[in-house]
Amino acid sequence: MLKRTPFDQGDKQNSMITAHEVDKRFGKICALDGVSFEVERGTVVGLLGPNGAGKSTLIRILTTLLKPDSGYVRVAGLDAVSDGKRLRSIIGLAGQSAAVDELLTGRENLELIGLWYHMPKKEYRRRAQETLERLSLVGEADRQVKTYSGGMRRRLDLGASFIADSPVLFLDEPTTGLDPRTRNELWQLVEERVAAGATVLLTTQYMEEAEHLADKIVVIDKGKVIVEGTSGELKAKTGGAILEARVVHAADISRASLLMASLGRGEPRSDIDQRKVSIPAREGAELLLEAGRMFQEAGISLEDIGIRRPTLDEAFLVLTSGTQPLDIAKPSNQEATR
Numbered sequence: 001m002l003k004r005t006p007f008d009q010g011d012k013q014n015s016m017i018t019a020h021e022v023d024k025r026f027g028k029i030c031a032l033d034g035v036s037f038e039v040e041r042g043t044v045v046g047l048l049g050p051n052g053a054g055k056s057t058l059i060r061i062l063t064t065l066l067k068p069d070s071g072y073v074r075v076a077g078l079d080a081v082s083d084g085k086r087l088r089s090i091i092g093l094a095g096q097s098a099a100v101d102e103l104l105t106g107r108e109n110l111e112l113i114g115l116w117y118h119m120p121k122k123e124y125r126r127r128a129q130e131t132l133e134r135l136s137l138v139g140e141a142d143r144q145v146k147t148y149s150g151g152m153r154r155r156l157d158l159g160a161s162f163i164a165d166s167p168v169l170f171l172d173e174p175t176t177g178l179d180p181r182t183r184n185e186l187w188q189l190v191e192e193r194v195a196a197g198a199t200v201l202l203t204t205q206y207m208e209e210a211e212h213l214a215d216k217i218v219v220i221d222k223g224k225v226i227v228e229g230t231s232g233e234l235k236a237k238t239g240g241a242i243l244e245a246r247v248v249h250a251a252d253i254s255r256a257s258l259l260m261a262s263l264g265r266g267e268p269r270s271d272i273d274q275r276k277v278s279i280p281a282r283e284g285a286e287l288l289l290e291a292g293r294m295f296q297e298a299g300i301s302l303e304d305i306g307i308r309r310p311t312l313d314e315a316f317l318v319l320t321s322g323t324q325p326l327d328i329a330k331p332s333n334q335e336a337t338r
């Protein structure tokens, strides 16, 4: 594997979170394989990847819960291994399973954080009350956490970073399993922390979440960074175009799908309810003409056909399926399957 040039001059000036060539194995499983990326101060980076990609492992290394086998990570210039204690004092972590004490009330959980940060009692009481109001948890504040819903737990989890006013936040799949309304509330809370100057690294399986919250997206799969950039850049990297056709008769969908497979790359996706078939393809009027001709010859009536930009969802699918992005695909690769 081609190694990246090490950062000989140290981290980039603006880098708040740095991962450099991080490897981590669990026995035979290679969870992280040479992962490098940076998060600039005051920005949000979304670590996007499917289940098992290595996201939580990376978060655990960045938050000193786990040591890398090789490579290093730094947060605010502090090395996670040699400076772990100081590093822990400046970060907030909302884990995949909320790290709150079930037997305590919401309020007690928040006050404990203040105690942990050696705040005077008056101060942490005030902050806890303010935070409960901000999280819309005042009504439940004095109930044991074990009676809370998943969404309430996640909010409380984030609340900890409000109390401590942590400059760096790590959020591991903060909204997995939440309903859309609760998810939106959580997004707002994250945005509030960013507006207050926090730097955020969040992991997610949802492209929509990465697109909504993140300034930069790092796509990770099987322990490797596949690609990084803004959501616009990621969409462009998949080759930029999706050929999409809508047939008049739903009965034609499977024939249309076969036909589309010969026009684009990879596997066509079909949606029977919408009577739509789509596939990553080259851009250009030529392709449209050819497609129109082929559909006509096959006797399949079309309601609509066109070329559009991929959604981030489609970009992600192409990126994590091992299908080469179109812009570097060779003509001989046309039949390459997943």
Ligand SMILES: Nc1ncnc2c1ncn2[C@@H]1O[C@H](COP(=O)(O)OP(=O)(O)O)[C@@H](O)[C@H]1O
Pocket (backbone or CB within 6 Å): 026, 029, 030, 031, 049, 050, 051, 052, 053, 054, 055, 056, 057, 058
């Ligand atoms: N403590 C562990 N022991 C053994 N294997 C682990 C451990 N933690 C994670 N793994 C494995 O490492 C890989 C990455 O896991 P993880 O970082 O949890 O992925 P993600 O958070 O992206 O779903 C998976 O194959 C997982 O099974």
Ligand SMILES: [Mg+2]
Pocket (backbone or CB within 6 Å): 055, 056, 057, 096, 172, 173
């Ligand atoms: Mg995980």
